[in-house]
Amino acid sequence: MTSTESTPATDEVDLINRDPNGINDHIAVAFEDVLGEPDGVRSVDCVWRWSYKCFNLWKNLCYRISTLLCGICIAMSWGCEFAQIAMLHVWYITPLMxxxxxxxxxxKKLYGLCINCCLDPLCESCGLIFRAFKRS
Structure with a gap:
């Protein structure tokens, strides 16, 4: 792409589907994934209802506070890490390869020449020797 061509707007982020590739499906945790009462063992209904509400409230609140305090700095750190990886591949690893x-x-060419020089006459000689034993 030349400098005169326009690039598509990639600065927009999808605020609805934040994991379109499903890379963090393994950490999707709901109340039902963590707590469950089997048949025959039941707490009072209001305890179960409030436990559900408290679990979700604190899980979401703690996540939001943690991401508010650390998310931008961690994203900057990962951005630097992937920039370094890209730089190493462009300027070091690809040229090295x-x-x-x-x-x-x-x-490969030198090895092929040596093998051809040494083995071709030997194989040809063996072929001529065994040709003498052919059936009549």
Whole structure:
């Protein structure tokens, strides 16, 4: 893409579906996933109702406070980490792989020449020897 082409607006974030790829489905925790009373053991209905409300209230409140206090700093840290990974791949790892590809290509040709020079005459000689034993 050239500098004169416009880039699509990617600055917009989806505030509805915040995990479109489902990368954190394993931590989706609901009250029913944590607490459950089996048949024959029941608390008073109001205790169960208020436990449900308190669980959800405190889970959401603690999550929101934690993300408010730490979320932006952690996002900045991960942004720096992935920027460093991208920089290493662009400026170090990909060129290094190209160097290895070029050098291994030369080594492959040299190895092939040596094998052809040494083994081709040997295999041809063995073929001529065993040709003499063919059935008549």
């Amino acid at each position: 190209k160097v290895l590809e070029i050098n291994c290509g030369c080594s």
